[in-house]
Amino acid sequence: MKTITSLLSLLLLTGCTSGNAQEQHGTIKAPWDEWYFTFSTPKALPAQVTLVKLLDTDGYGYVFRTIDQPQGKSVGTWSQYIGKGYSPFNKAKSPPQMIKFCWDSIIDKKVYETTLFFSRDTQHKMMSSEPDWANPKETYYFRYMVIGLAPKGKVRVWLQNNGNPNLLLTSTQITTVSGKDLDMCAGVTNSDFNYGYDDDIKEFIKDKKYPYGSW
Template sequence: MKTITGLLSLLLLAGCNGSKAHEQQRSIKAPWDEWYFTFSTPKALPAQVTLVKLLDTDGYGYVFRTIDQPQGKSVGTWSQYIGKGYSPFNKAKSPPQIIKFCWDSIIDKKVYETTLFFSQDTQHKMVSSEPDWANPKETYYFRYMVIGLAPEGKVRVWLQNNGNPNLLLASTQITTVSGNKLVMCKNVTKHPDGYVYYGETPEFIKDKKYPYGSW
């Protein structure tokens, strides 16, 4: 496991867009052309994703620098229906093996580096289907992933669930580091001069106790 983990990390750090790692190939035939991932934050607790690297089950590596940024309205705890579905930027051809990304937690005033390792259960769920809740004559595929970014560097991952509450991907291995433990994300930030609260954040957090909810 350590060897595989190390190799995947090296592949992601190398970050060649469209490169293929035959040694780690475990292809899963997808019935769709693309799947999508979007980010969400709680209401008025902002974060900004700056760099994403992804390795899919066909062994292809992707690098994302233009990223569909987090949006969300959850208050106190995560809503069961967060996520936007399609994204013009955050997409890949086959289900993910690993996603590694850098993000500025503006509410925490620090940079985080998060790594997500996905189980085969998640990969197989993403290529499964059922009748669409809004139109049973259409087919729904579980290809819309949501990544939640909350205070204290807390990260959760779901699949949108065909009109039902999101499916929490509890089997995903999530590792988040900051400070001197940053590797890929060292010196990666959109706020090199520091963080300033803006918009509705100052009023929203007034008289509330950090981390402003249970995430």
């Protein structure tokens, strides 16, 4: 943990000069070229991710400012099949040690800062494979991560699971803060929370009790 924290501190001091990932160190040989992470939100309870920093298992540091934004249709609780698979922006070479990101919860009218620390079990699972459910002659790798962002700053993480319900990564350490506890995300936002809700949000939350489901 001390090594990860030291590398994270170095990563957070590293600037970003483009919209895509910035690599800092070397690589390891993975059974795939890249893995992907996407974000999801419940239906009509939107959020926007504004900044992502990632440290992978080989010491690569990535900074993302151009981000494949959350999409989702879950109502009341998370669907077992959320996630888009490939992403044109959110990708890395080796499994993650940690991901730290800033996100605007439009429904909460708050900025949140979330840190995810991943276990070796998750990293090993991402390097494993099995026959693809749609075509057994093809190989399926568990390299598609989904991060769910819900009201009250609730965050969950899954791996998509070869045609089966997503695998909830229960060993992931998840910490989310807001307000005066923001660090990396202090002053980082793309949202005007004084604007109010769009009509589709107003219609969806009408007569519902916050936080509009169990997340």
